[in-house]
Amino acid sequence: MAAPEVHHLFHNPIADHSFSADHSTLAIARDTTVELYGRAGSAFKLQDELKGHDKTVTSIDIAPNSGRIVSCSQDRNALVWEPTPQGYKPTLVLLRINRAATFVRWSPSETKFAVGSGDRLIAVCYFEPENDWWVSKHLKKPIRSTVTTLAWHPNSVLLAAGSTDAHARVFSSFIKGVDPRPDPTAWGERLPFNTVCGEYMNNSAGWVHSVAFSPSGDALAFAAHDSSITVVYPSAPDQPPRAVVSVNTQLLPFMSLIWNGEAEIIAAGYDCEAFRFRGSVDGWELSSAVAAKGREGHGDQREESALNMFKQMDLKGKVKDDTQLKTVHQNTVTMIRPYEHSNGVVRKFSSSGVDGRIVIWTV
Amino acid sequence: MSIIREHTQTTLSDAWRTIDIDALDPDSAPNFDTSTLHPPQPEITEAEVRQLTTQVRQLLRGGDAEGALRGCLDMPVYNGSDGVKEMAMGLVVEVLQSIKASEMVPVLRGVGEGVGGGERVDVLMKYLYKGMAAASSSSGASSAPRTPTRVTPQQTGFSQMGPRPGASAESTGAAMSVLLSWHEKAVEVAGLGCIGRVMTDWRKV
Numbered sequence: 001m002a003a004p005e006v007h008h009l010f011h012n013p014i015a016d017h018s019f020s021a022d023h024s025t026l027a028i029a030r031d032t033t034v035e036l037y038g039r040a041g042s043a044f045k046l047q048d049e050l051k052g053h054d055k056t057v058t059s060i061d062i063a064p065n066s067g068r069i070v071s072c073s074q075d076r077n078a079l080v081w082e083p084t085p086q087g088y089k090p091t092l093v094l095l096r097i098n099r100a101a102t103f104v105r106w107s108p109s110e111t112k113f114a115v116g117s118g119d120r121l122i123a124v125c126y127f128e129p130e131n132d133w134w135v136s137k138h139l140k141k142p143i144r145s146t147v148t149t150l151a152w153h154p155n156s157v158l159l160a161a162g163s164t165d166a167h168a169r170v171f172s173s174f175i176k177g178v179d180p181r182p183d184p185t186a187w188g189e190r191l192p193f194n195t196v197c198g199e200y201m202n203n204s205a206g207w208v209h210s211v212a213f214s215p216s217g218d219a220l221a222f223a224a225h226d227s228s229i230t231v232v233y234p235s236a237p238d239q240p241p242r243a244v245v246s247v248n249t250q251l252l253p254f255m256s257l258i259w260n261g262e263a264e265i266i267a268a269g270y271d272c273e274a275f276r277f278r279g280s281v282d283g284w285e286l287s288s289a290v291a292a293k294g295r296e297g298h299g300d301q302r303e304e305s306a307l308n309m310f311k312q313m314d315l316k317g318k319v320k321d322d323t324q325l326k327t328v329h330q331n332t333v334t335m336i337r338p339y340e341h342s343n344g345v346v347r348k349f350s351s352s353g354v355d356g357r358i359v360i361w362t363v
Numbered sequence: 364m365s366i367i368r369e370h371t372q373t374t375l376s377d378a379w380r381t382i383d384i385d386a387l388d389p390d391s392a393p394n395f396d397t398s399t400l401h402p403p404q405p406e407i408t409e410a411e412v413r414q415l416t417t418q419v420r421q422l423l424r425g426g427d428a429e430g431a432l433r434g435c436l437d438m439p440v441y442n443g444s445d446g447v448k449e450m451a452m453g454l455v456v457e458v459l460q461s462i463k464a465s466e467m468v469p470v471l472r473g474v475g476e477g478v479g480g481g482e483r484v485d486v487l488m489k490y491l492y493k494g495m496a497a498a499s500s501s502s503g504a505s506s507a508p509r510t511p512t513r514v515t516p517q518q519t520g521f522s523q524m525g526p527r528p529g530a531s532a533e534s535t536g537a538a539m540s541v542l543l544s545w546h547e548k549a550v551e552v553a554g555l556g557c558i559g560r561v562m563t564d565w566r567k568v
Binding site for chain 1 (some may be wrong): 395401481502541556560565
């Protein structure tokens with residue numbers, strides 16, 4: 001396995017990151033700004049700062065085809081940044097929410113995006129050309145608490161949401177005139193806006209950190225704060241699911257998960273490294289960590305001289321510096337995303353963390 | 364701009380920021396019963412706990428500590444009156460005290476095996492945290508007539524921090540040391556995820 005590509009950008013937490021489709025641009029949510037990094041040789045260099053929010057930016061997403069960037073923030077606004085020859089032009093989106101916006105993602109069709117919020121609702125936004133305006137419609141019932149995470153089904157109509165009321169839900173976000181009529185799936189056949197196609201929780205009811213549809217869209221996985229991941233296989237519309245498989249782990253909770261094919265899930269979180277889960281409808285289990293641990297002094301080369309040794313003994317009363325974790329990330333991993341993938345199989349994925357690092361991993 | 368200039372000093376104050384708007388919203392969290400979000404747990408009555416107690420004591424007399432612990436943890440009292448919960452807690456502590464320090468890890472591993480094994484260790488962890496909470500609250504009010512869980516000292520390898528005034532403080536200290544050493548072993552067997560689940564779980568023992 002190739003060594004991971006580590007980019008230590010700064011010493012601030014990274015709330016969310018997103019690569020453009022050609023991997024030349026990397027967008028980072030840092031404090032109240034969106035920072036755009038460009039690839040310069042083997043490193044990433046700061047190219048542009050998008051300033052438009054006046055509170056912490058919580059989430060960010062680059063549409064792979066159009067190159068539009070959408071960002072959302074605790075100031076309750078979402079901005080769509082349109083690439084123009086003069087730079088990025090922001091458009092304010094009226095979300096009509098009175099709590100922080102927490103999470104944003106483009107639909108695969110790129111005609112809509114969904115914003116989760118602390119206002120116990122999801123704003124589904126689409127462009128209205130007559131008014132030259134992004135309009136939002138609210139998915140409200142039956143969410144009882146902050147929406148922490150969202151994921152789109154490949155058909156761009158179904159939307160999965162995880163919330164602090166410990167439920168992962170699947171909604172229809174069908175908008176007449178924007179979406180073509182979707183084919184019936186195991187989740188539902190007729191799908192008017194705000195149809196609740198499924199509501200799931202695990203036994204200990206931890207709040208949900210991350211949700212993801214499998215590449216085919218026929219299974220849903222979610223990670224919750226009880227250190228578990230749960231995979232749901234629906235059977236037919238309005239029927240109880242075929243299987244709900246929960247895996248409780250001995251690890252700390254996972255903040256983010258992605259599917260790699262239909263039989264593997266990669267999840268990372270408070271343990272500062274990524275883990276693989278393997279399984280099927282018959283059962284899932286934790287298989288291994290993605291990267292082998294224990295390469296000392298990874299990333300930073302430490303001086304191994306007698307002078308340094310005595311200096312350490314003098315300053316800290318010990319020879320070995322044990323302030324470094326043995327993982328590549330030195331703090332919680334906040335988000336993992338597919339980096340290179342085809343037909344649902346991930347070859348590389350990227351992770352961002354509270355330590356200000358972006359790491360690109362080979363699976 | 365003119366509108367802003369017309370504002371008086373009082374309307375520009377920050378007083379409106381302190382208004383609790385959630386109290387006015389019928390759908391907000393404070394106005395909503397969160398217990399309806401979870402499926403209800405079956406209620407466990409005093410008779411059931413009594414029956415369990417006799418079974419568990421029988422197993423203990425027969426020397427099957429692992430089976431006794433397993434029996435306690437298979438029937439956690441998530442829904443029951445305070446008295447029933449205290450009875451179940453007392454029973455768990457009784458079983459834990461009867462197991463020698465050297466047998467802790469093998470017993471835990473045995474309990475953690477099989478169907479629902481992970482769940483059993485999680486339940487044990489919930490009892491340990493409840494026990495520690497009860498022990499510390501009763502030491503705070505040493506004159507309180509009711510001590511929730513009576514625990515007698517036991518050799519666990521934990522050294523006491525020297526003599527302390529008051530017999531009740533000493534006994535709660537001993538109780539704590541039993542629970543703490545079990546806690547240590549449970550983390551060893553079931554990892555940190557187990558502690559996270561105790562704090563996250565809505566089902567309280």
